Amino acid sequence: DAGVTQSPTHLIKTRGQQVTLRCSPKSGHDTVSWYQQALGQGPQFIFQYYEEEERQRGNFPDRFSGHQFPNYSSELNVNALLLGDSALYLCASSLGPIAGPSTDTQYFGPGTRLTVL
């Protein structure tokens, strides 16, 4: 049973560029959440996708956008990259709101390390 997978593993971009990160959820999961983890900090919630719609959003600017596909995989897009966007981007999958709180546990992928120069 494959867990959450993310690609690429590492990415280097320059300021002003755009980047797309990809995530495939754990088998049986239909909800994908994205988190940003700056160096030395805890992860911060960016947004969550369920049924191909953004359901919740954290305190991130519109430069951060996403998409969920019919097979439940997801993309995170960041436009007009800033130096401060350098971070580990984590994807987590879960059973979603239908599961209820006792089983709606998020499982994380290994992350994509983004460096903005």
Next chain:
Amino acid sequence: AQSVTQPDIHITVSEGASLELRCNYSYGATPYLFWYVQSPGQGLQLLLKYFSGDTLVQGIKGFEAEFKRSQSSFNLRKPSVHWSDAAEYFCAVGTSNNAGNMLTFGGGTRLMVKP
């Protein structure tokens, strides 16, 4: 809004010694609480979770945590630490509603284990 505080940024313990990592949360409703562990360059692995019921929760790798509502705490414990436990530990509170579960994390505690 919910928040999580992990007061200890770094902790060093000797192998075989007991461990307690502190976590305090702020949330207006019944909290859903989690502990995750992160090894260098890796993603997060779930150690244990609390939703309701018994306030002492058992997890993987011999870890346990106790929910104390009166102290707004969810401290993680292990009776005997192994060298492989060296990692970063994150406490999180989850808000679960019709829109799903969003996690708010603390800043983490880095655990170092002395031989």
